Amino acid sequence: MLKILRIMLAITVVVSAGYVLVTNHFDFQPYMLFFLSLLMLVMGLDEFQKGRKDYGLTCIVLFLFVFFVSVQGFFFNS
Template identity: 60%
Template structure:
């Protein structure tokens, strides 16, 4: 289930990033950052399931940072 969710979120992030690069319209960048953060959260949870706590905690910390940046981007719009 987590692997499927990670694939869906990753495709969403790549699509939004590709759209921004091709059209040079960056209005969806905060959403891309939010989905990237959720992808990192899912990756961290998968690492915890595998028993690799170091990478799991690293992914969780990156998720918190990206979430902070995403919220900051939403507030600046």
């Protein structure tokens, strides 16, 4: 289940990043960061299930940071 979710989130992030790069329309960047944070969360949970706690903890910390940045982008977008 996590593998399918990880693939779907990765495709969403890559497509939205490509759209932002091609069109220079940065209004969708907070959404891209939100989906990237969810991808980091899923990857962290997957690493914990595999027994690799170092990488899992790193991904969870990255999830928290990127999620915080995306929430700031939603509320403080000028």
